[in-house]
Amino acid sequence: MWQTIIIQPMTNLLLWIYDILGHGPHMFGLAIILFTILIKLLTWPLNASQVKGAQAMQELQNDKEWQDIQKKHAKDKEKLAQEQMRIYKDRGINPFASCLPTLVQFPIIIGLYQSITRALSATPFNMLQLARTVYPFQNVENIIPLNSTFLWMDLGRPESIQMFGVAIPTLAVIVALTTWVQSKLTMPASSNPNDQSAQMTKMMSVYMPLMLGWFALNFASGISVYFIISNLLGVAQYAATGRANWSNLFGGGKPSPVKKK
C-alpha cells in the first residue's frame, strides 16, 4: 500500500525529472528541487488554508465573545467545548485546518527519504528494489546508476564540510535556520498573554528547527535539500500573500491588528 501509493510514484517522478534534466552530475539535486516545487504547488491550497486557519484562530483568541465563554465556562469543560464548536461553526473556522499541511508533510518527508535512498541504490539489494519500483515507461537502464553528486554534496549521505579538521554540518544549520525563519514569519504576534494558540506556535518555532536540523544532520542530504527549498518556498508564499510578519525575525514583534467582527 505504502509502496504503491507513496514510494513508487515519488521514485518514478524523481527518476523522470532526472531523466529529462539529462542525468548528469548535479541533476539529481535539481530533480529534488523541482520535485519540491511541484509538491509545494500541489499543496499550495492546503498551505493557504493553514495561513487562513491560523489567522482566524489567532483573531478568535482576541475576540470578546470567545474570551467571555472562556471565563463563563471555565469550570465546565464540556459546555466550553460545545460553545467553542458553536463559534467555530458560526464563523466558518476549521480548528484543524492549520494542522493539515503538517500532517501532509510527514508522508512526503518519509516517502521522499525512502525514494531518494532507493533511487540512489547504495547496495545491490536497493538496486533490485529500484528495478521493481520503476514504471514500464521509464527507460531506467539508461539512467541508473544515478549521479548522487550535487554541488559539494553526496545526496545519499549526510552532509558536512571539513574546516580546520572539523566537520561542519552546513546543511543542518541552513535547514534549522530556514525552518526558524519560516516559523517566525508565519507566527502572528499576540497581545494576549493567555493565548494558547500563540504559545503553541512559539513552541513549534523552537522545536521544528531543532528537529528538522537533527534530521538534516543524520540523514541523506537529499532530504535537507527538500527541507531548505520547501522552507524558502513557504516564506515566499507567505510573503506573496502579504501575511509575513517580518518584525518577528528581529524581536519585538508588534501584535497583529485584530479585526473586529
Place this chain on the structure above:
Amino acid sequence: MKTKRFLLISLLALGAIILSACSRAPISTNWAGLAADAERAYLSNGAFLYAVDVQSGREAWRYPAEANTKRIFYAAPVLTQDGQLLIGSAGTDHPLISLNPETGKENWAENFTGAKGAWMASPLVFNEKIYAPNTDGFLYILDMEGKQAADPIELGGALWSTPSTDGTLLYVTSLDHHFHVIDPAANQINETIDLGGAAPGSPAVGADGVYVGSFASTIEFIQSNGNHEVITTAGNWIWGTPVIDGNTLYYADLDGVVYSLDIDSGRQNWDGVQPDGPVVASLLVVADQLYVATESGSFFALDREGKIAWEKTPGGKIYTSPVLSGDLILVAPYQAEFALVAYDAEGKQAWTFTPEK
C-alpha cells in the same frame, strides 16, 4: 488545545522514529557474500563474517566478536594463496581486512584507510598484489600486507564486481555502464567500452576475450584490444557473471530465463528454460550439472539439455551465488530460516547453518 499540542508533538516524534528506523537502510541492507575452501565456508552476512565447518555445518568462528555498525560485510571473502582471508567493510568505516582463515584472527585491518566508499565487491589477488574495487569508483592497488602499492585507478562509477584477469590484463566492469581493460604492469587503463547499461557482474574470461552481461540485457564479447560486439541478448537485466563451460556460455536474467549459448555458432542450445523466478545470482557449473538459484527461493540442478535434474527450496530469496566446497554445493538464502544450506550433487541436504545470537 492540549489535544492538538499532544497530537502535533506525537506526530513529530513518530516521524523522527520512522525516519530513524530507515536511516541505516542503505548500508545495512544486502544479501550475503559467500566463499569456501575444502574445510570451511565463509559467509559475510552483515554484522558478522562467519566461518562454517563444511563437514558439520557448525560455526567455526565469527568476526568480529561483537556487532559494530562500523564494520558490515556483504562482499564475498577472498582466500589468497599465502593463506589470508580478505574482506572489505560496507559499514560506516571502510577498512579492507585480512583474517587468518583458520582462526578468524586479524592479520591486519587498518593498513589502508583511503577508500571513501563501501566495499561491495571482492578484491582480486594477482601477481602478489590486491586489486580492490570500491564503490567510490577507484580500483585500489595494495600489497599483500594491505599497504598501498600503487596509485589507485579512477574508473568512474561504483564498482560492485570483482575484476577478472586473463593472466596479463585486468577486466573491470562498472555501474556507470563502462567496461575497462587495465594493464597492471603499466598501472593504466588501456581501453574503456560503453556497455549501454550498468554491469554489476564480473566479466567471464574465455579463450579469445571476455563476456560481460549488463542491464542493457546483452552479452558483450570484448577482446583485449578493445574490439567488441553484442553476441546475444536477454529479455531482461543480466545481473550475475556469465559462466563459460567448454564451448558453452551460460547466463540468466531477471525474467528468470536461463540461457545456454553455443559460443562458436552463436546459437542458443535450448529455448524457454525458465525455472521459477528471477535470477540474480551467478550460475554454477559442476561436472554435468548447472546450478541455478532463484529469487523465489528455489535451487535447481539442470542437466546439459536444460532439464531439471532436481529442485530444492531452501526458502527466502536467493541472490548470493552458490559455491562449491569439496562435494557440496553451498547456497545462502536471504531473509530465510537458514543462512547457509549444503547439498550434495544428488540434491540431498547435508546440513543447514543458522547463526546463534
